Every structure is written in C-alpha cells, then in structure tokens.
Amino acid sequence: MKKIGIISDTHCYLHPKVLDFFKDVDEIWHAGDFGNIETAERLQQFKPLRGVFGNIDDTSVRHSFPQFNLFDIEDVKVLITHIGGYPDHYYADVLELIRKEKPDIFVAGHSHILKIIYDQQHQLLFINPGAAGSYGVHQRITAVRFTVDGKKFSDMEIFETQKVIPENF
Numbered sequence: 001m002k003k004i005g006i007i008s009d010t011h012c013y014l015h016p017k018v019l020d021f022f023k024d025v026d027e028i029w030h031a032g033d034f035g036n037i038e039t040a041e042r043l044q045q046f047k048p049l050r051g052v053f054g055n056i057d058d059t060s061v062r063h064s065f066p067q068f069n070l071f072d073i074e075d076v077k078v079l080i081t082h083i084g085g086y087p088d089h090y091y092a093d094v095l096e097l098i099r100k101e102k103p104d105i106f107v108a109g110h111s112h113i114l115k116i117i118y119d120q121q122h123q124l125l126f127i128n129p130g131a132a133g134s135y136g137v138h139q140r141i142t143a144v145r146f147t148v149d150g151k152k153f154s155d156m157e158i159f160e161t162q163k164v165i166p167e168n169f
Contacts, residue, residue, distance in 0.1 A: 001149040002026045002073055005047070008082070008109025011035040011056065011133035014042060018132050018143050021159040022047060025145055031109030031129065032082025034061050054082035054109060068097065075151040076104040084108035087119040087126050098122050104151065112138040114158065125153060139163055 005022035012035030022028060028047045032054025034040045040061060043049045052069050053062045069080040079101060084094040085108065098106060105125045114130030130142030143159040 001147060003147050004029060004145060006107060006127055006129040006144045007132040008129050009033040009112055009131035009133050009136060010039050011135035012039055013133045014039060015141050017161050018159060019046060021143055029080055029107055031080055031107050033057060033109060037061050040064060052080050052082050070101055074148045076148050078105045079103035080107040083110045086115055087117050112136045114142045134163055
C-alpha cells in the first residue's frame, strides 16, 4: 500500500499547507511546470518524487525529468505528462501512448483545472491536480492525495486553499 500526493504547476512556489497535506504520503508525483530546479529539489528533500518537465521549465528541470514518465507502483501502471489533454480530448501523442501502454492511471497538468475522471473507454483513472502555485489564472491552489493498494485506488482527497502571491514572487 502506498499513499500518493499529486501536484502540478507550482511555478516556483510551494504553499506550506500543500506540504502539510502531503506529510503522510509515501511519494509525490509532479505533473510539470516546477518553475525551477530548486522547487523540484525541495520536494525531493521532503519526499520521494516522480515528475515530468512542463512547458515553462528550463533546461535544468528538463535534464532532470522526462516529458513522459511511465512506471509501475503496486500493481498499477502510471503515465504522467504535463500537456496531455483529458478523456475524449487527449493529445495525439498521449493517446498513442495510452493505447500502447494501457496505464491504469494517467496524470496530466497544464490546464490549472482540477479534474478527476474515470475514462471508461481506456479503462484508466485520469487525474489533473489543478495548480499548486501562485502564478496563473486559477483562483485556488489545489492538490490531490490517495492510496494505491494492489490494483485498487482509495481515500481520494482534494486539498484546496486560496491562492496567494508571495512577497518575493
């Protein structure tokens, strides 16, 4: 059994309440747009981290994280990318990967819109955790945590708080 925390679009900022929300997770998945390598390193020091680079990430992040991250955890296959679309609106390269790899969970970011949808057609759980940073059009900082036990997902929880612009931002 593993407890997972998922975030995206931090854009150089980690809200302290997000870290509190993740205090009991076993690992964090980041769906891109870290903003800088320091944000990724801070997360790596906090918990084991799996992630992908996003469209705003510089070469240091792109050298540290792939565009697509495909892995197994428990008895579940996971695919993460930053820009991937969502059920019935996947990008072509992502749809090809989904058809080929048949992940049980597909995580994407980029939209800054929290969505959790079971994709019946592709038999996968789609998760976009929204945006955890202070930059962007979103009004709320969001994150997701849940448990993977064998092939089962449970205890899905959503974190949400008001977006704030830090003084040094």
